[in-house]
Amino acid sequence: MTREELYRIAETWFQQQNWKPFKFQKETWKAFLQGKHGLLNAPTGSGKTYALWFPIVLNYIKKNPDYKTKHKKGLKAVWITPLRALSEEIRQSAERVTIDLDTQMTVGIRTGDTSAKARLAMKKQMPDLLITTPESLQLLLASKGYDKIFKDCTAIVVDEWHELLGTKRGVQMELAISRLKSISKQLRIWGISATIGNLDQARNVLLGPQTKALENSVMIKANVKKKITVKSIIPKKMETFPWRGHLGLRLLEDVIPIIKNSKTTLLFTNTRSQCEIWFQKILEKHPELAGEIAMHHGSINKETRSWVEQAIRNESLKAVVCTSSLDLGVDFAPVETVVQIGGPKGVARFLQRAGRSGHRPGKESVIYFMPTHAIELIEASALQKAVKQNTVEDRIPYLNSWDVLLQYMTTLAISDGFYPDEIYKEVSQTFCYQTLTKDQWQWLLNFLVMGSQSLQSYDEYKKLTIEEDGKFKVNDRGVAMRHRFQIGTIVGDTNLTVRYQKGGYIGSIEEFFISKLNRGDVFTFAGRNLEFIRIKGMQVHVRNSTKKTNRISSWMGSRLTLSAQMSELLRVELYSSYNDKKDQSKEIRSLAHIFERQRRESIVPKPNEFLIETFKTREGYHHIFYPFEGRFVHEAMGSLLGYRISLLSPITFSLAFNDYGFELLSDKPINMQQVIDNDLFTTDYLLDDLQKSLNATEMARRKFRDIAIISGMVFTGYPNKAIKMKHLQSNSQLLFEVFRDYEPENLLFQQAFTETFQHQLEEGRLRLSMLRIATQEIVWKQCQKATPFSFPLITDRLSREKLSSEKWEDRIKRMAALLMKK
Known part of the structure; x- marks a missing residue:
């Protein structure tokens, strides 16, 4: 079947949906079928999912002319999503294509939410198209015979690449791709990114600098006109001394008409605590909205989140108060309006959230900006300019994340083992490890085999053995089991599950918050007032309470900071207060009395x-x-x-x-x-x-805890038997002090200081x-x-x-x- 015939199949399908394929979609189909790799840059809601599912399926049809009668089972494409919440939408899009084109291809999901039964079934027979997360992909690489699983894979698509770039999960993807390129010679590597400034660098990181994949790659940009309208909610009365957070809930009544005049509204907050507060306050002031308003954030159980997502599609909800858990690509056609509560601190995040409204090609996106204090109106004015100028932030990639590399090497060692020269060549072609020297590589190998210079007396740090043919392998079942439990690079406070005393699961909450509660204390979580009973194992037992409370569940690490681009835009808008009124935005004009008072003092x-x-x-x-x-x-x-x-x-x-x-x-x-x-x-x-x-040493000591966990030096515990965070901290602290006193050249010790200065400060x-x-x-x-x-x-x-x-x-x-x- 010729390419022209394949294109006609795709275009006919689009016609049947009363759609017309965009130029960027056709360009992506063409590049993929020509065997090229690439990065697709397209705004949210423009149809980028179909830009890549179609060529994947068309390529299968091309290779199997009798595909309608004969079907060769086995994994053919992997779609990586950074959020588990997106996987169901992606599956529906894939199945729509495979079923409508009359193929026999199967679609499967493997994430942390996938049941043990479904994972076991996949072990026996992988689906043709797999949707998974970076962590779950690493678990597949930890399976014996993983090369047979991936040998016929023709494509790996990394969705929302801008969300992974500049994180250790992104480094995980770089390493996984370096391995899959060697296993499958026909593999096409594609990334999808909506909002990012450094696109060329993003492609380099995805494909690896100075690699054949990069040489045979394309950058495709969607020239889809997307109108984004930003409307600031300017308070009718604004105090000269506006304090932090004060105006937020004061403007609640200004938000209610927006909710009531739209089919569905998403109210974005920057933190889960703020999400809980707003949900509660809206219901307190407007109980008539009960049943029509819901809440969505990452700590609420999967069933509730899935119900909320489906209710939005069904138009059975008027509003959802949410966090970044609904930032990315979930397809919500009915959403008319988005409200951003407080400054989003970044242009890309704001544009991403704006794109949830009018999430269809050609549809206008409407987003209301609601300040939580008056000075945030300067941010609102800056965002107006950013939207017009299409200004977005760069994402800075990691370099030399030794902890992630050690975890990856152990992953390969517990599956089929690895030969150092082969893996060194692959790893050194990634962006993160492009400066990896032979000496550093040898240090990492020694670390895994002997436990580093200062730990050679302790057998627990000796994880790998060298077999007669030079293969590095994990032969200890205990080491393998503990490693599988700990695969992943998101390190945070210990999560405890929240359950009713009779067993109903509500969600998860961090240990530091619960540790401050006494029996009988009432707190708000997942939109409910709950009375704390006890902690049993890793479970928080609660019961519903009718008591009012101001204690809102909170999470560590929830504060956002202004991005560099946002800071510069903010300063420019501040300086515009000296311009003629006709040259000022309405937000800056509304702050005239505050600027006047500021100049007086x-x-x-x-x-x-x-x-x-x-x-x-x-x-x-x-x-x-x-x-x-x-x-x-x-x-x-x-x-x-x-x-x-x-x-x-x-x-x-x-x-x-x-x-x-x-x-x-x-x-x-x-x-x-x-x-x-x-x-x-x-x-x-x-x-x-x-x-x-x-006291950078103290900051580095705390950073080292995460590095020690990721690298596998410290074990976080078994399911339902997690080790408390204070014990993890003390365990990692002992190691930190050993390296400080006896082995300051230790790569992990040095990494703690590098990350403290480069990423935290x-x-x-x-x-x-x-x-x-x-x-x-x-x-x-x-x-x-x-x-x-x-x-x-x-x-x-x-x-x-x-x-x-x-x-x-x-x-x-x-x-x-x-x-x-x-």
């Missing part, structure tokens, strides 16, 4: 100015700096500056920071002129001072922001009291610190009233 900085404010309250001396670079950079910069100031004269600070600036609070004033004169914002000795200022971005400040005029304003810009920062700290028995909301209202007095 201090200044609104211009592009060539860097603002420092100081004032005194009963809490002490406040010193506030405004880089507008995001909370992670501000945490590092605040610690660095505090350390350098303490070298001039002994002083103790407490540090607070948000996305706009940071505060150094002390019991005595700083000589700010001395700070300016001594050039404390210099990048000279930056790394050395940063290490001293932040964003040292590169910190350096660039300090270089920018060095070119600006430092303006120091000695204020009489808190300014509108400083108020969210101070109240954010008060909401987290329990400085008095007075309710913090009442205290902040009183502070605002005092500040407004002339």
Whole structure:
């Protein structure tokens, strides 16, 4: 069958659906059938799934002319999804193609939600088309005879590649692809990405730099006109001193008409805690919406999430309050409107969420931006510009993740074993390990066989043996079993399952939250008020409660930071407050009275100015700096500056920071002129001072816990018998101290510091922001009291610190009233 005949099959199918294939879809079909690899860049809701399922099926038809009567079973394509929630939608799309084209191809899903029975069936007979996650793919590579499973595989598609790039799960994919390329010579490698800035680099990471796959690849960009309309919800009354989170729920009544006037609305929050709060408050104020509103986030059980997704499709829900669990490619045709609650902190995330509305080619996406405090309206204005300019962030890939590589090597060793020279050649062609030296490779091999230099006396760290023919293999069943339980690179707090006393499963929650509860305490989770009874094993036993509570379940690591692109856009919008009103956005115009008050007390900085404010309250001396670079950079910069100031004269600070600036609070004033004169914002000795200022060793020690778990040095426990996080921390801490004292050249020990500076503290971005400040005029304003810009920062700290028995909301209202007095 010729390619033209194959294209006609696809186009006929589209005609039957009353659709017309886009140019990018046809280009993808052509490139795939020509045997090329590639990266497809297309917006959410443009039909990118069909751009790749079709050529996969058409290629099968081409190779099997009698496909309608004869069918050769076996795995032919693997579709990788970063979220399990997406797998059902992807399966439905695949089956629609395979069934309508009258093939006998089967479609299967293998994720963490797949039952043991279904996995066993796959072990006997793999489906033709498999939808899976990076972790589940690694488990397949840990199966004996995995090469036979993949030898006839013609395609691997990595969906939502931008979500994996710049994460250790992305590194997992790089390694898996390097292996599959060697097993299947006919393998075509494709990535799909909706929103990403560094597209060329993304393709290099996916295919491997300087590889034949990269040479024989294409970049296909969809020129699909997607209209995105951003509507800011500007409060009718806005206080001059808007505190953090205060405006959020105040605007609840502005959201209700949006919900009622749309078939279905998604309300996106940035954290699971915020999701729980909004769901509860909407129902409290509007009980008539009970049964028409639901909640969706990653800690709610699968059955509930699946029910919510189906209810959206059926148009039986008016609204869903959700988190990033609904960010990506799930196909929700009926969704008309999206509401973003609070700044999304990144352009790509905002565009992704906007794309959930009008999730069809050619349909307009409508997204409302609802600020949680007034200053976030500057973010809203910046996002308006970003949408028009189609500005999106880069995703920075990992380099030399030794923990992921050690895990991968162990994975290969527990299946069929591996020969070092063969795997070294494959691994060194990946982006992450392109600088891997023979010495480093030998160190990794020695580590797995002998347990590294300082651990050679302990048999538990000797995992691999070398067989007579030079193959590296795991022959210990216990090592193999523990490794399979621990495959994966997402490390967080220990999760406990939440169940009713009589056994009904509700979801999962992190240990750190539950550890603070006493028997009888009531908390909100999954939209229900639950009374805590006990922890038994790894289960939290609860019962429903009618008591009201302000205790909302919360999760660690839930705070987002402004991206570099978003920070720059934010500063540009801030500077626009000096423009003529006709050249300002409506959001900036709505903040005119706040800017006026800010200028009365201090200044609104211009592009060539860097603002420092100081004032005194009963809490002490406040010193506030405004880089507008995001909370992670501000945490590092605040610690660095505090350390350098303490070298001039002994002083103790407490540090607070948000996305706009940071505060150094002390019991005595700083000589700010001395700070300016001594050039404390210099990048000279930056790394050395940063290490001293932040107690980088302690931060690296905590980072090492994750590295020790991923690399397999520390075992997290068996199902329902997980080891507590404090024990994992102490176990990894002992190893960290051994390496620090006796083996500082240990690659994993060094990796802990590298990741601390590059990923947690964003040292590169910190350096660039300090270089920018060095070119600006430092303006120091000695204020009489808190300014509108400083108020969210101070109240954010008060909401987290329990400085008095007075309710913090009442205290902040009183502070605002005092500040407004002339």
